[in-house]
Amino acid sequence: MAEEVLALREQLLAEATCPLCLDVFEQPVLTACGHSFCGQCLAAVLGDPPRPAACPQCRAPLEPGSQRPIRSLGNVAGLARSLEEVAARPRCPQHGKALALFCDDCAALLCAPCRDGPEHRGHRVRPAEEAARELQETLQRNLLSLQEQKENLKSRGDRKSEHPQVTVILELRRAIQTYEELQQCLEEQKKFVQVQLEQISHELFSKSEEYTRRVLERQSLRDRVIAQIQEKREQPAVEFLKDVGTILSSCEAAMAPIPVSPELQKSIQSHYQKSKQLMAMVDKFRVNMCHKIDWQREQVTLDPDTAHLHLLLSDDNKEVWFRNEEQNLPANPKRFTGSLSVLGSQGFTSGRHYWEVEVGEEDFWAVGVALESVSRKEPIYHGSSEKAWVLQLHCGHYSAQSMSSELLALKEKLRRIRVCLHYEMGLVTFYNAKEMMQIFEFKATFTEKVFPYFSVSSEGTHIRVCH
Numbered sequence: 079m080a081e082e083v084l085a086l087r088e089q090l091l092a093e094a095t096c097p098l099c100l101d102v103f104e105q106p107v108l109t110a111c112g113h114s115f116c117g118q119c120l121a122a123v124l125g126d127p128p129r130p131a132a133c134p135q136c137r138a139p140l141e142p143g144s145q146r147p148i149r150s151l152g153n154v155a156g157l158a159r160s161l162e163e164v165a166a167r168p169r170c171p172q173h174g175k176a177l178a179l180f181c182d183d184c185a186a187l188l189c190a191p192c193r194d195g196p197e198h199r200g201h202r203v204r205p206a207e208e209a210a211r212e213l214q215e216t217l218q219r220n221l222l223s224l225q226e227q228k229e230n231l232k233s234r235g236d237r238k239s240e241h242p243q244v245t246v247i248l249e250l251r252r253a254i255q256t257y258e259e260l261q262q263c264l265e266e267q268k269k270f271v272q273v274q275l276e277q278i279s280h281e282l283f284s285k286s287e288e289y290t291r292r293v294l295e296r297q298s299l300r301d302r303v304i305a306q307i308q309e310k311r312e313q314p315a316v317e318f319l320k321d322v323g324t325i326l327s328s329c330e331a332a333m334a335p336i337p338v339s340p341e342l343q344k345s346i347q348s349h350y351q352k353s354k355q356l357m358a359m360v361d362k363f364r365v366n367m368c369h370k371i372d373w374q375r376e377q378v379t380l381d382p383d384t385a386h387l388h389l390l391l392s393d394d395n396k397e398v399w400f401r402n403e404e405q406n407l408p409a410n411p412k413r414f415t416g417s418l419s420v421l422g423s424q425g426f427t428s429g430r431h432y433w434e435v436e437v438g439e440e441d442f443w444a445v446g447v448a449l450e451s452v453s454r455k456e457p458i459y460h461g462s463s464e465k466a467w468v469l470q471l472h473c474g475h476y477s478a479q480s481m482s483s484e485l486l487a488l489k490e491k492l493r494r495i496r497v498c499l500h501y502e503m504g505l506v507t508f509y510n511a512k513e514m515m516q517i518f519e520f521k522a523t524f525t526e527k528v529f530p531y532f533s534v535s536s537e538g539t540h541i542r543v544c545h
Contacts, residue, residue: 087161094151094158098123098134102162103155107145111138114151180209271356300332373498378422378433378530378543383412384454385420389534395423397542400442400534417458422530422543425450432498433530434511434544437471439491442536444470444479447499447506450527458533466531467506467520469495478508478518486518494544499528 094102098119105117113135115123120140123131128142168177168187175189183201193203306325379395387404391397398420407413414420422433435445444460446468452458453465460470461483468479476486494511506520532541 090154090158091162094155102159103151106148106151106155108148108151109133109138109140110144111136111140114148117147120145178206179203180206182209296332299328303328303332373430373432376424376431376433376530377545378424380532380543381412381421381423383410384414386414386418388418389420391420392542396545397540398532398534399540400536400538402537412454414454416453416456417533418535419448419458419531419533421448421532425527425529426499426501427527428501430498430500432496434494434496435532436494436542436544437492438538438540440536440539441471441473442534443539443541444468444531444533445495445497445541446479446508446531447497447528448531449524450529452531460533467522468531468533469497469508469518470533476517478520480520480522484518488517492517497530501528 091102096103096106096114096116096119098115101116103114103116106114107117107120108114109120111133113133115134121128123134124140124142125131130142131140132138133140169175170177170189170192173189173191175191177187177189179188179190179193180186181188181193181198181201181203184198187206188198188203192198303325306328380391380398382391382395385391385398385407387407388401390399390401390405400418437443437445446466448458448466448468451465452463458466460466460468460479461477462481463479464481466480470477470479471492476488476492478484478486488510490510492510495517496509496511496514498505498507498509500507501524504522504524506522508517508519509515510517530543534541
């Protein structure tokens, strides 16, 4: 049966084939001598402009305009072309059926049995022609987009400065240039301050002779007054009182401080204030440079597996409160049971890091760092611990606690604290984050992982890690 179908297909193709182009008819026409050709093929025989010619098959004379369209043969040719396309369509290697379907989920051609199989059940399957039309449109849009990108790159040219490596080098150069400009600015300010100090020194030197003269005069006056007092002490009362007022006035003059030029004193005071402002600005600049450029800000979260049973954590593990009732939490080796403490989830074995915390107005909290081996089941006594370095508020007093305790005299209450860890240098530094003023700095030696440490031990006390 299959062989008969193939033979009929071959016969149909033979009948629908143009004898000139040997392809399926396109808009076939019939000549006066009874032969059929494609419309364009016969037009090529007649020429442009058309002129009489001989039939390509029988050599009978052909006159321009004598040929007539054969619509029925054109329809047969269309059927033959469709049959040829169906025959040329790829077959499913598993079922031998035509791959006439397309699975969007798998991006694969399917036959009808494949579509009904378990692998593609529930997938979006549609006719291959429909999928091809849509995907052709998609590819066309992608082509236009890629061509546009290509033109943009071409218009910009091969600019090497856009290469990532070159970009990094340029950024490094700009950073170095910025530091050089900063250094130049500081040098200029340094020279300006030096000139002002030299002017003050010159003023002081120029007035030193006058000041020396006044000192000598005061010394001479003091000697005379001493001699007068010694002489007066031996006189009788009436004679003693005669000019005692003059001697008392001389005493006041001799004991009065030697006056300094008001203008010079004002100049010295002004430069003293500027010097204090300069030092404060430099300190703040140094802190900003260290903790905004060189240091890594960490997004610290609290580790619920380490929290004491009396400590309640927020859902985002950023805040901790004290509560009187114990929670029903699983026991594990990491959990603190000897002290009201909790650690951060992330520990550090190198680098420079910082994080900030907000503390409530209530007493009894501590923030800082602790070693991974800090005691979990025994009490941690702040002030005698070699594995924790903390800033603490207890009974209204701030203190720095580690192996010893040091009371801190702070001018204002702390609300936001920055905790800084320099692992290699062994430094733990606390700042008042409001004005970035240093509160205290510990010096230690770290040989194991260090974790952020938090402790609250009174009702209503809370600590929140800042974003």
